[in-house]
Amino acid sequence: GAVVSQHPSWVICKSGTSVKIECRSLDFQATTMFWYRQFPKQSLMLMATSNEGSKATYEQGVEKDKFLINHASLTLSTLTVTSAHPEDSSFYICSAYPSGGPYEQYFGPGTRLTVT
Amino acid sequence: DAKTTQPNSMESNEEEPVHLPCNHSTISGTDYIHWYRQLPSQGPEYVIHGLTSNVNNRMASLAIAEDRKSSTLILHRATLRDAAVYYCILRDRNSGNTPLVFGKGTRLSVIA
Numbered sequence: 570g571a572v573v574s575q576h577p578s579w580v581i582c583k584s585g586t587s588v589k590i591e592c593r594s595l596d597f598q599a600t601t602m603f604w605y606r607q608f609p610k611q612s613l614m615l616m617a618t619s620n621e622g623s624k625a626t627y628e629q630g631v632e633k634d635k636f637l638i639n640h641a642s643l644t645l646s647t648l649t650v651t652s653a654h655p656e657d658s659s660f661y662i663c664s665a666y667p668s669g670g671p672y673e674q675y676f677g678p679g680t681r682l683t684v685t
Numbered sequence: 686d687a688k689t690t691q692p693n694s695m696e697s698n699e700e701e702p703v704h705l706p707c708n709h710s711t712i713s714g715t716d717y718i719h720w721y722r723q724l725p726s727q728g729p730e731y732v733i734h735g736l737t738s739n740v741n742n743r744m745a746s747l748a749i750a751e752d753r754k755s756s757t758l759i760l761h762r763a764t765l766r767d768a769a770v771y772y773c774i775l776r777d778r779n780s781g782n783t784p785l786v787f788g789k790g791t792r793l794s795v796i797a
Binding site: 573575600601603605612613614615618660662664666673674675676677678679681 | 721723726727728729730731734770772782784785786787788789790
């Protein structure tokens with residue numbers, strides 16, 4: 570099956586700093602990628618839809634100026650958490666559909682962010 | 686997408702079959718039934734999907750009720766590696782590249 574990678578797999582940063590998370594589709598092109606957030610013992614919550622070459626679409630309640638998304642190519646989307654705070658500590662997961670099929674969403678392994 | 690209902694948790698003994706139920710009484714005729722699972726500290730992974738007929742693949746089987754208002758994911762022989770949260774998700778076949786919406790899923794524990 571198709572592979573989606575994320576980097577880093579875990580990161581610790583200090584409050585007030587920014588951190589960038591990369592999501593790559595390794596063996597397929599994806600015009601659309603998605604970013605989810607998952608808190609402990611909870612389900613995945615969609616944060617935003619990343620579109621190659623255009624602005625991301627954010628879900629209600631997600632601050633677009635805090636969670637900057639850039640989808641610069643058909644294989645790379647980045648999520649930057651700006652001015653991170655401890656409440657931003659979470660498991661961030663990206664996913665993508667291969668352009669042109671198949672009809673299955675592929676997920677990255679996730680990035681564990683801890684803000685101290 | 687229509688709503689699904691799953692038990693919060695289930696437990697199984699290793700090497701025994703596991704039947705994970707999902708109710709979707711408001712399913713429409715064009716909704717596919719998808720199952721994904723999430724192993725601890727990993728992203729979700731696709732398990733299986735179907736429309737009307739039962740489906741089998743190397744990971745599991747999907748049994749769909751005749752009225753399509755419920756389905757069951759069957760793991761034929763549970764291993765410790767199958768301990769995960771299993772999500773049953775309905776998606777309209779015309780939904781294109783829209784994101785999956787996750788409910789709470791069923792947390793499966795496998796006992797050695």
